[in-house]
Amino acid sequence: MKSELRLEANYLALREIGPWLADLLVGHDSSLLGSIELGVHELATNSVDHAESPDGAFVLLGHVENKVLTIELVDRGVPFEAAEVTVPDPDVPQVGGYGLMILEQLATELRYVRIDDRNEWRTTFALNPM
Amino acid sequence: MKVSTETHERAVHVVTLSGRLDALEAGPIRELLSSYYANGDHDLIVDLREVDFVDSAGLAALVKAMKDARSNGGDLRLVRPTAEDANRVFALTRFDQVFVMADSSAELLSDW
Numbered sequence: 001m002k003s004e005l006r007l008e009a010n011y012l013a014l015r016e017i018g019p020w021l022a023d024l025l026v027g028h029d030s031s032l033l034g035s036i037e038l039g040v041h042e043l044a045t046n047s048v049d050h051a052e053s054p055d056g057a058f059v060l061l062g063h064v065e066n067k068v069l070t071i072e073l074v075d076r077g078v079p080f081e082a083a084e085v086t087v088p089d090p091d092v093p094q095v096g097g098y099g100l101m102i103l104e105q106l107a108t109e110l111r112y113v114r115i116d117d118r119n120e121w122r123t124t125f126a127l128n129p130m
Numbered sequence: 131m132k133v134s135t136e137t138h139e140r141a142v143h144v145v146t147l148s149g150r151l152d153a154l155e156a157g158p159i160r161e162l163l164s165s166y167y168a169n170g171d172h173d174l175i176v177d178l179r180e181v182d183f184v185d186s187a188g189l190a191a192l193v194k195a196m197k198d199a200r201s202n203g204g205d206l207r208l209v210r211p212t213a214e215d216a217n218r219v220f221a222l223t224r225f226d227q228v229f230v231m232a233d234s235s236a237e238l239l240s241d242w
Contacts (some may be wrong), residue, residue: 011154011187018183022147034183041185045153093228095194098186102222 002037002063009048009056009075015058017041024062025069029128034080036069036125042099043073043121049079051119065125068108079114131155132180133162142173142242144222144235151188159188163195163206171194171242175235178211184219190238196229206232207238 007013025033027113038065040060047058058075088097104110109124131149138144143166151159166174176192178184196206207230210215220226232238 006149011152014153035218037183038185038218041152042192045185045187048153066134073176088223093193093225095197096186096187096190098219098223102186115207 002040002061005060006057007044007060009051010068010084011045011048011059014041014044014048014066020060021062024064025127028067028069030062032125032127035106038126039103039123040071043123044070046099047073047075047077047119050080051075053077064065067127069125069127071123071125073119073123076117077119080112080119082112131159133159133234138239141171141219142144142175142177142239143171144175144177145176146180148196150183151178151181151191152185153187156191159192160194163191164198167198167202169196172199172202174204174206175209175238176197176206177209177235178216179203180208180218181211182213184211184216189219189223189225190231193225207231207242209233209235 001022001024003024004022005016007016011121011130017040020038021040051058053075055121058073061072063070085100086097088094107123108126111122113120131147131151134146136144163174199206210231210233230238
């Protein structure tokens with residue numbers, strides 16, 4: 001199953017992610033929905049907070065194949081600069097900066113590429129066999 | 131998100147939240163918690179039992195408030211969410227070892 005969700009780049013719109021994922025994962029282990037929603041939510045929040053897309057929006061593409069959920073996020077914002085990201089030190093609590101750290105723990109894979117004027121993120125989640 | 135508040139002995143304020151503590155709600159919650167500090171009250175319990183989702187922005191609001199409380203000689207302690215989906219972010223970031231957390235506000239108050 002494939003699905004596309006176009007969202008405005010604001011926090012209220014992010015609440016559409018959970019129901020969209022629930023529809024996408026019908027027939028799969030629902031106990032994974034919460035952790036997948038958190039991971040995708042963090043990825044989308046990153047776009048809202050940092051991409052500054054000129055069209056004020058981003059697109060999520062999702063599909064399930066061979067017990068793997070693949071989510072792609074595409075926006076036309078400023079390039080993601082990995083070098084500017086400070087990885088939190090678990091022994092030194094800080095107020096923010098945990099979004100990608102959370103996603104990396106929940107996802108099987110996380111990739112980022114810049115293609116022309118687009119940021120393209122691709123992340124995958126393993127689905128349990130029913 | 132629904133919010134209710136009450137004050138217990140030793141002027142410990144209990145703020146009870148329900149619903150989602152996400153990026154949309156983080157700002158208002160941060161302002162609410164800061165309002166106690168503006169009044170000189172730095173001992174807070176945030177009851178998360180009825181919260182069903184917490185993301186990194188919601189966590190950040192709690193962490194900021196906890197750090198502000200501790201820097202003023204107080205503390206912000208948490209009643210654990212009952213929902214696994216709301217607990218997950220604390221475990222993944224290891225903030226479950228930074229906050230003082232318990233299963234009820236009574237338990238937190240008894241040890242204060």
